[in-house]
Amino acid sequence: MVEPATATQAAAPAVPQLKDELDIVIPTIRNLDFLEMWRPFFKPYHLIIVQDGDPSKTIKVPDGFDYELYNRNDINRILGPKASCISFKDSACRCFGYLVSKKKYIFTIDDDCFVAKDPSGKAINALEQHIKNLLSPSTPFFFNTLYDPFREGADFVRGYPFSLREGVPTAVSHGLWLNIPDYDAPTQLVKPLERNTRFVDAVLTIPKGTLFPMCGMNLAFDRELIGPAMYFGLMGDGQPIGRYDDMWAGWCTKVICDHLGLGVKTGLPYIFHSKASNPFVNLRKEYKGIFWQEEIIPFFQQAVLPKDCTTVQKCYIELAKQVKDKLSKVDPYFDKLAEAMVTWIEAWDELNPTGASVPNGKTA
Amino acid sequence: MVEPATATQAAAPAVPQLKDELDIVIPTIRNLDFLEMWRPFFKPYHLIIVQDGDPSKTIKVPDGFDYELYNRNDINRILGPKASCISFKDSACRCFGYLVSKKKYIFTIDDDCFVAKDPSGKAINALEQHIKNLLSPSTPFFFNTLYDPFREGADFVRGYPFSLREGVPTAVSHGLWLNIPDYDAPTQLVKPLERNTRFVDAVLTIPKGTLFPMCGMNLAFDRELIGPAMYFGLMGDGQPIGRYDDMWAGWCTKVICDHLGLGVKTGLPYIFHSKASNPFVNLRKEYKGIFWQEEIIPFFQQAVLPKDCTTVQKCYIELAKQVKDKLSKVDPYFDKLAEAMVTWIEAWDELNPTGASVPNGKTA
Numbered sequence: 001m002v003e004p005a006t007a008t009q010a011a012a013p014a015v016p017q018l019k020d021e022l023d024i025v026i027p028t029i030r031n032l033d034f035l036e037m038w039r040p041f042f043k044p045y046h047l048i049i050v051q052d053g054d055p056s057k058t059i060k061v062p063d064g065f066d067y068e069l070y071n072r073n074d075i076n077r078i079l080g081p082k083a084s085c086i087s088f089k090d091s092a093c094r095c096f097g098y099l100v101s102k103k104k105y106i107f108t109i110d111d112d113c114f115v116a117k118d119p120s121g122k123a124i125n126a127l128e129q130h131i132k133n134l135l136s137p138s139t140p141f142f143f144n145t146l147y148d149p150f151r152e153g154a155d156f157v158r159g160y161p162f163s164l165r166e167g168v169p170t171a172v173s174h175g176l177w178l179n180i181p182d183y184d185a186p187t188q189l190v191k192p193l194e195r196n197t198r199f200v201d202a203v204l205t206i207p208k209g210t211l212f213p214m215c216g217m218n219l220a221f222d223r224e225l226i227g228p229a230m231y232f233g234l235m236g237d238g239q240p241i242g243r244y245d246d247m248w249a250g251w252c253t254k255v256i257c258d259h260l261g262l263g264v265k266t267g268l269p270y271i272f273h274s275k276a277s278n279p280f281v282n283l284r285k286e287y288k289g290i291f292w293q294e295e296i297i298p299f300f301q302q303a304v305l306p307k308d309c310t311t312v313q314k315c316y317i318e319l320a321k322q323v324k325d326k327l328s329k330v331d332p333y334f335d336k337l338a339e340a341m342v343t344w345i346e347a348w349d350e351l352n353p354t355g356a357s358v359p360n361g362k363t364a
Numbered sequence: 365m366v367e368p369a370t371a372t373q374a375a376a377p378a379v380p381q382l383k384d385e386l387d388i389v390i391p392t393i394r395n396l397d398f399l400e401m402w403r404p405f406f407k408p409y410h411l412i413i414v415q416d417g418d419p420s421k422t423i424k425v426p427d428g429f430d431y432e433l434y435n436r437n438d439i440n441r442i443l444g445p446k447a448s449c450i451s452f453k454d455s456a457c458r459c460f461g462y463l464v465s466k467k468k469y470i471f472t473i474d475d476d477c478f479v480a481k482d483p484s485g486k487a488i489n490a491l492e493q494h495i496k497n498l499l500s501p502s503t504p505f506f507f508n509t510l511y512d513p514f515r516e517g518a519d520f521v522r523g524y525p526f527s528l529r530e531g532v533p534t535a536v537s538h539g540l541w542l543n544i545p546d547y548d549a550p551t552q553l554v555k556p557l558e559r560n561t562r563f564v565d566a567v568l569t570i571p572k573g574t575l576f577p578m579c580g581m582n583l584a585f586d587r588e589l590i591g592p593a594m595y596f597g598l599m600g601d602g603q604p605i606g607r608y609d610d611m612w613a614g615w616c617t618k619v620i621c622d623h624l625g626l627g628v629k630t631g632l633p634y635i636f637h638s639k640a641s642n643p644f645v646n647l648r649k650e651y652k653g654i655f656w657q658e659e660i661i662p663f664f665q666q667a668v669l670p671k672d673c674t675t676v677q678k679c680y681i682e683l684a685k686q687v688k689d690k691l692s693k694v695d696p697y698f699d700k701l702a703e704a705m706v707t708w709i710e711a712w713d714e715l716n717p718t719g720a721s722v723p724n725g726k727t728a
Contacts, residue, residue, distance in 0.1 A: 119483065142661065143576035145538065145630050146545060146560065153562055155555065158548040159577030159611040161661050162654065174509065181510060184522040191519065196510065198517055200566040207574035212507035213523030247523040266509050290526065297506065297525050 002179045002197050004037070004114035004272035005123035012040035017131045019044045022105040024127070025097035029053040031060040034111050039064070041115075041125045045107075048097040050075075052236075053089050070096060082350070085343040090236025092245035094216065095344075098223060098230050099351050105134060106227070107220040109271065116178045116272040119199050129269035130173045130220035133203055137167025138263020140208040148203040148265070171226040171262040172253060175218035176200075177273040182215045184243075184290070185283035188276065203267040208258045211300055214250020218271045221253075225262055227352075228312040229253045231344045233337060235285075240333055242285030247293070248337075251300040256315040259305040288331070295330050299323075313345050320345075366543045366561050368401070368478035368636035369487035376404035381495045383408045386469040388491070389461035393417040395424040398475050403428070405479075405489045409471075412461040414439075416600075417453050434460060446714070449707040454600025456609030458580065459708075462587060462594050463715050469498060470591070471584040473635065480542045480636040483563050493633035494537045494584035497567055501531025502627020504572040512567040512629070535590040535626040536617060539582035540564075541637040546579045548607075548654070549647035552640065567631040572622045575664055578614020582635045585617075589626055591716075592676040593617045595708045597701060599649075604697055606649030611657070612701075615664040620679040623669040652695070659694050663687075677709050684709075 024042055026032065027050045035042060039062070047067035051059050055071035075096055076083045086096045091110065098106055107127055116124045136150035141164050149156045149165070156165050181196040206212050221230060229252050232245035257264050303322055309315040320341035327334035389412045390396065396413070399406065403426070411431035415423050419435035439460055440447045450460045455474065462470055471491055480488045500514035505528050513520045513529070520529050545560040570576050585594060593616050596609035621628050667686055673679040684705035691698035 210571035
């Protein structure tokens with residue numbers, strides 16, 4: 001049986017990396033008791049909590065954490081009419097946290113994710129591994145059979161072109177889950193007892209031109225490099241679909257990373273995913289998505305961005321246009337989504353004016 | 365420290381899979397003492413040994429193995445003038461074994477590869493894992509973040525299109541190496557002490573459109589599906605280059621698999637690679653390849669095969685034409701190589717006439 005780690009204190013690093021350059025974004029409807037377990041790892045960092053349900057409810061945050069909390073009223077107040085692009089009653093609202101952050105890096109995690117143990121029994125500091133992933137280059141143009149060549153004890157293998165060994169900047173670090181795997185409703189229904197117990201000790205770059213299902217449960221990214229593409233769409237209350245927020249962000253992000261020459265890594269770190277969500281509720285949320293993804297994925301696989309799309313914002317606006325042109329025939333929902341994508345970029349630019357100072361001294 | 369396994373007997377399966385449908389091809393210049401360690405796993409299978417040096421030397425094969433052995437004289441006798449396409453004094457000659465085999469599957473292994481141990485200390489039956497890889501589908505069109513969805517305890521994750529879950533037939537299974545990693549001469553020179561000690565418990569499909577450095581040390585493939593593409597080129601005696609035989613086969617194979625909708629898997633199984641080859645000797649062999657690969661790889665990345673290339677042979681002949689057209693300007697060697705590629709296919713077709721019966725009853 002897989003179990004979460006218990007003693008996490010000992011595994012905390014003496015000097016937390018990127019302490020002033022990274023925000024942890026957590027969407028929640030519950031009390032954040034799960035933070036107790038993460039305390040040794042998260043305490044030095046600033047938290048941005050986005051409350052995804054009824055704003056009159058009080059979210060209890062354990063003592064001693066440095067945080068800001070936004071509920072729906074805050075989102076409406078800050079964004080005004082542009083608040084329409086932020087989902088309500090759905091964890092997709094987490095992307096509001098990306099918008100208001102002023103840091104270079106984001107780590108986002110779900111409140112049912114606990115600290116996992118590596119095969120030796122040691123508590124895994126997921127954030128530390130994400131930072132390692134983000135601070136080392138990616139290799140999207142050619143596959144390295146020993147996985148991430150920048151890890152200790154690994155390198156590029158024979159036959160890997162030397163001109164590609166510099167790699168490209170890493171924009172996204174996608175972490176995985178022990179215990180409850182991130183399955184869709186049909187798979188949950190068919191395999192209710194399946195647990196992920198396999199610890200795969202690897203990080204790898206997802207090759208250029210290949211799409212992947214990005215899960216928002218345990219995810220980090222470079223906000224300066226790719227932030228405006230991390231829009232989690234229109235889900236939840238009043239929308240015909242749910243549980244495709246992170247998928248949507250992942251498809252858009254990957255197409256834009258490929259276009260701009262940025263890298264996406266997946267693999268380590270693992271978190272311990274504690275609770276399977278209700279497969280019947282999930283099926284209702286996913287139902288339309290199961291059909292739609294059969295058309296959405298070929299759309300993204302074929303999407304080409306013109307050369308003059310040199311910023312993430314320009315790429316994203318162009319993608320919105322293509323979504324309107326090519327996916328509206330699938331369902332009118334995509335018309336609405338394409339408009340929300342544009343609104344999202346307007347909101348992003350409003351809250352993140354160009355040239356705004358960022359902690360590491362670079363400009364976005 | 366990494367060490368090879370010692371007690372392998374206990375790990376042998378009661379019923380060897382594909383016993384009559386798989387040949388093990390071994391190129392060698394030495395005595396095959398390494399087979400002692402593999403005995404429990406290899407004994408039920410037929411071996412094809414290709415002697416890559418002086419034919420007057422006697423190769424000693426341990427008792428009790430079922431094998432056929434070919435030296436240069438045999439190759440010349442069997443192929444006549446077409447023998448010119450088979451390398452001499454280089455392990456690239458192993459592909460002669462693929463040519464004369466009449467089985468559906470090939471496993472090829474170097475004679476300095478021993479049985480590795482998994483993290484629990486159990487001897488790894490590499491052949492058994494290769495067979496698992498080859499008999500389960502590949503998923504080249506979309507990345508699955510939990511790796512091979514066909515492994516026990518794994519599946520397709522949320523967001524993986526259902527229309528792609530059938531997968532495609534797996535043509536190649538590329539295994540890895542513990543202890544001595546497969547580095548090029550410059551990396552060997554820079555990191556003489558580096559050992560691969562990381563056991564990554566994963567098998568994954570290399571996505572469509574992505575090339576990889578295929579190592580011939582621990583490799584299995586479906587000869588019926590992809591055999592004619594597994595030509596190891598002109599290396600060794602009389603050639604300006606060495607140590608690019610498997611790379612060449614890998615590039616050609618991947619382009620053809622992508623074109624024909626076949627899968628290539630990499631990852632498990634590991635073997636224990638015992639001996640680092642001499643980096644100075646390797647540098648001399650690789651020297652030109654280090655420059656050439658910078659042009660060869662973009663060539664293969666851009667290679668497009670026309671729709672009427674519906675068999676591996678047709679694809680390969682077309683690739684030979686493109687090599688002649690586009691790589692001859694890099695070096696006259698590629699002219700010669702392109703001609704040898706055509707000769708190889710002629711030899712293949714001569715020794716493997718269409719409609720020839722194959723053990724599993726299908727025709728190639």
